[in-house]
Amino acid sequence: MTINSIQKPASFPFRHVVIDNYLNSNTHDAIRQDFNKLLAHGITQLPDQNRLAKMPGYDCYNWVFPRDVTAPMDHFYSAEFMAFCRETLNIPFTAEVNAQINHHPAGCRSGIWHTDFIHCYHTQDPTNHSGIRPWYFGCNYQSGMPVAGSSDARILKRVRALTFLYYIDGDDWTQGDGGETAFGYESPFGDEVAPFSAIAPLPNRLLMFECSPHSFHRMLGNNRLPRSLIIGWLHCTPEYAVQKHGMVPDDWNSEAALGLVTYNEPEQ
Ligand SMILES: O=C(O)CCC(=O)C(=O)O
Numbered sequence: 001m002t003i004n005s006i007q008k009p010a011s012f013p014f015r016h017v018v019i020d021n022y023l024n025s026n027t028h029d030a031i032r033q034d035f036n037k038l039l040a041h042g043i044t045q046l047p048d049q050n051r052l053a054k055m056p057g058y059d060c061y062n063w064v065f066p067r068d069v070t071a072p073m074d075h076f077y078s079a080e081f082m083a084f085c086r087e088t089l090n091i092p093f094t095a096e097v098n099a100q101i102n103h104h105p106a107g108c109r110s111g112i113w114h115t116d117f118i119h120c121y122h123t124q125d126p127t128n129h130s131g132i133r134p135w136y137f138g139c140n141y142q143s144g145m146p147v148a149g150s151s152d153a154r155i156l157k158r159v160r161a162l163t164f165l166y167y168i169d170g171d172d173w174t175q176g177d178g179g180e181t182a183f184g185y186e187s188p189f190g191d192e193v194a195p196f197s198a199i200a201p202l203p204n205r206l207l208m209f210e211c212s213p214h215s216f217h218r219m220l221g222n223n224r225l226p227r228s229l230i231i232g233w234l235h236c237t238p239e240y241a242v243q244k245h246g247m248v249p250d251d252w253n254s255e256a257a258l259g260l261v262t263y264n265e266p267e268q
């Protein structure tokens with residue numbers, strides 16, 4: 001698999017890179033075909049690990065990559081991808097990786113500003129042949145609590161260190177269609193996050209950013225087109241996060257861990 005070359009990250013409003021034509025076009029097409037097969041099984045409002053299922057409190061349907069996800073999706077669980085992330089942002093990642101497909105049918109509402117600088121939990125299951133430990137329902141990701149069928153391996157407390165987004169569709173996306181990933185910053189003149197920029201969700205574009213106390217971002221409502229992407233997180237230890245950023249990461253609030261909180265703007 002060829003991936004586009006390493007780029008120097010931009011610094012504002014927080015460290016990130018945007019890479020167009022990230023995968024070669026055959027690989028991108030193959031990812032899109034696999035996504036279309038998944039979508040052909042339909043979307044569901046109920047929890048279902050085999051289909052695109054509603055995310056509680058977020059206008060989005062997701063499907064978590066299985067541990068043994070096959071090519072071409074397995075790129076995001078590869079040593080090549082880990083090395084690429086490490087070289088780009090120079091963060092000492094641990095082995096734990098999450099990856100999933102997020103799908104927003106046309107007309108989904110915006111998400112709220114948040115940083116992704118948060119504690120999360122993995123179980124110390126065996127690593128794959130690339131030395132990666134994919135998250136797959138070994139415990140509750142947000143609280144570390146057991147879930148039905150969970151692993152009895154040791155629980156690892158981690159912190160999100162890098163978020164990656166790889167946009168799948170959006171071919172004839174134009175300004176005004178929405179669906180961007182917006183970046184914001186804490187304004188010195190108010191208590192609200194101020195918008196800084198918005199990354200268009202263009203097919204075969206990879207966005208990745210460092211999670212920090214300042215990495216405010218949100219999904220903007222997609223007015224016209226469906227919006228589908230691979231999204232995932234690489235992690236670091238809590239000790240590294242505190243030392244690097246001088247702040248203790250957030251915890252998911254208990255309502256969020258229970259899936260009871262809404263991440264959407266209230267209806268107008
Ligand atoms: O889809 C996006 O643009 C952002 C999603 C996001 O921030 C998240 O799921 O944490």
Ligand SMILES: [Fe+2]
Nearest residue numbers: 114115116217
């Ligand atoms: Fe996020």
